[in-house]
Amino acid sequence: MKVENQTALITGGASGLGEAVARELSRLGARVAILDVNATLGETVAASINAAFGHGRAVACECDITRTDSVAVALKRASSELGPARILMNVAGIGSARRIVAKDGSPAPLEDFARVVNVNLIGTYNISRLFAADCVKLESLEDGERGVMMFTASVAAFDGQVGQQAYSASKGGLVSMTLPMARDLAQHGIRVCTIAPGLFATPLMKQLPEPVQVSLAASIPFPQRLGKPEEFAQLAVHIVTNTHLNGEVIRLDGALRMAPR
Numbered sequence: 001m002k003v004e005n006q007t008a009l010i011t012g013g014a015s016g017l018g019e020a021v022a023r024e025l026s027r028l029g030a031r032v033a034i035l036d037v038n039a040t041l042g043e044t045v046a047a048s049i050n051a052a053f054g055h056g057r058a059v060a061c062e063c064d065i066t067r068t069d070s071v072a073v074a075l076k077r078a079s080s081e082l083g084p085a086r087i088l089m090n091v092a093g094i095g096s097a098r099r100i101v102a103k104d105g106s107p108a109p110l111e112d113f114a115r116v117v118n119v120n121l122i123g124t125y126n127i128s129r130l131f132a133a134d135c136v137k138l139e140s141l142e143d144g145e146r147g148v149m150m151f152t153a154s155v156a157a158f159d160g161q162v163g164q165q166a167y168s169a170s171k172g173g174l175v176s177m178t179l180p181m182a183r184d185l186a187q188h189g190i191r192v193c194t195i196a197p198g199l200f201a202t203p204l205m206k207q208l209p210e211p212v213q214v215s216l217a218a219s220i221p222f223p224q225r226l227g228k229p230e231e232f233a234q235l236a237v238h239i240v241t242n243t244h245l246n247g248e249v250i251r252l253d254g255a256l257r258m259a260p261r
Contacts, residue, residue, distance in 0.1 A: 001086065001087070001142075001145055001147075001240055001243065002241065003025060003028040003029060003030045003087075003240055003241060004028060004030065005029060005031075006031070006085075006086050006087055007030070007031045007032075007033065007078065007083045007084060007085040007086065008030045008031070008033070008085060008086075008087035008088070008240075009032075009033045009035055009075070009078055009087065009088045009127075009131065010025070010034055010089040010091060011035045011036070011063065011065055011088075011089065011090050011091055011092035011124075011127060012035075012036060012090075012091040012092030012093065013033075013034035013035060013036055014034055014036035014038050014041040014044075014045050015036075015038070015041060015045075015202075015203055016091075016200075016202040016203055016204065016229060017091050017197070017200060017232045017233070018036070018089070018091035019045055019229070020230050020233040021089050021091060021232070021237075022034055022045065022049065022058065023045075023233070024230065024233035024234065024237055025087070025233075025237060025240075026052070026057050026058060027053065028237065030087070031056070031058070031082040031083065032049065032057065032058045032082075033059050033060075033061055033074070033077075033078035033081075033082055034046050034059070035063035035065070035078075035092070036060070036061075036062070036063065037063065037064050037092075039060065039062035042060030042061070045058070045060065046058040046059055056082075059077070059078060059082060061073075061074035061077050061078055062074070064123075065092055065119070065123035065124065066118050066119055066122065066123040071126060075127075075130060075131065075134065084134065084138055085134070086135060086138065086141075086146065086147040086148070087147065087149070087240055088127070088128065088131045088147070088148075088149040088150070089149075090124045090127065090128065090149065090150060090151050090152055091152045092119070092124075093119060093120045093124075093170075093171075094115070094119045094120065095167050095204075096112055096113075096115070096116045096166045097164060097167075098112055098163055099162070099163050100165065108165075113165065113166040116167055116169075116170050117166060117169060117170045119170075120167070121169075121170045121173040121174060124151055125177065128149055128151075131149060132147070132149070132185055132190055135188070135190055136188040136190070141189075143189070144189040145189045145190075145191070145243060146188055146189040146190055147189070147191070148190065148192075148193075148239065148240050149192050149193075150192075150194065150236055150240075151174040151177070151178060151192070151194040151195075152174070152194070152195055152197065153171040153172075153174045153194050153195065153196040153249065154167070154168075154171040154196055154197060154198075155197070155198045155251060155253050155256060155257075156171055156258065157171040157172040157174070157175045157196055158172075158175075158196070158251075159257055160172075160258070161258055161259070161261055162261045163261075171196070174194055175196065175249050178192055178193065178247060178248070178249050182247035183247065186246070191243070191245065191246040192246065192247060193239045193245050193246065193248050194248070194249040194250070195235055195236060195249075195250050195252055196251045196252065196253070197227060197232055197253065198220065198251070198252065198253025198254060198256040199216050199217070199226050199227060199256065200226055200227040200228070201226040201228060205226065213226065219256065220253070220254040220255070221254060221255040221256065222255060223254055224254075227252065227253070231252070232252060235252055
């Protein structure tokens with residue numbers, strides 16, 4: 001699919017990897033809807049994109065992917081202002097690090113596990129199903145394609161560290177969901193792929209002390225640095241433009257394999 005003049009939805013588009021994807025798609029001529037729970041930050045990013053690439057190129061939509069009513073309102077607004085979407089970039093997610101048994105002997109709170117899975121896995125599925133239901137109604141393009149969606153997993157889906165049970169389970173769910181969803185939507189010409197990023201220089205990562213960042217970067221075989229958000233965005237765009245990519249999970253990690261801790 002050609003990116004130019006298409007409408008793309010980016011969850012978590014107000015910062016980090018999502019923002020990088022929104023900016024790269026805009027640079028290549030797409031119209032982008034920035035879906036994020038942080039409405040203020042989303043508006044700031046949308047204004048910046050419009051200033052750089054032209055008025056009407058981006059719109060910010062407050063959206064909680066775990067709530068169907070919130071997603072429905074966001075999708076309706078995006079379609080109304082930018083046109084029907086054929087691209088969905090699922091980047092929104094949260095993390096958690098908890099030992100199953102704490103130092104005081106108490107078990108990890110079930111609510112924490114449920115919260116992470118609800119956002120990362122169920123929330124992604126929620127918006128994906130609603131996007132797909134809209135997308136199947138569109139006219140097909142070249143090769144019978146109607147749309148494409150991307151999930152954001154993590155290397156933690158494969159080699160999660162101590163305390164990452166909730167995060168790894170949620171990202172592993174996205175990995176496992178990729179192929180069956182691609183097969184399910186193949187009849188409608190909608191492709192599904194997943195990126196599993198390693199250690200990236202996101203705002204969250206930059207909050208860590210500099211020595212910790214250096215140590216983490218040194219664990220990456222090559223290149224021995226944190227990944228750049230724009231590198232994630234480049235791969236996300238390639239998934240859109242390469243029509244034969246479907247049902248695939250791609251690690252983007254510089255050959256990193258995470259140690260137990």
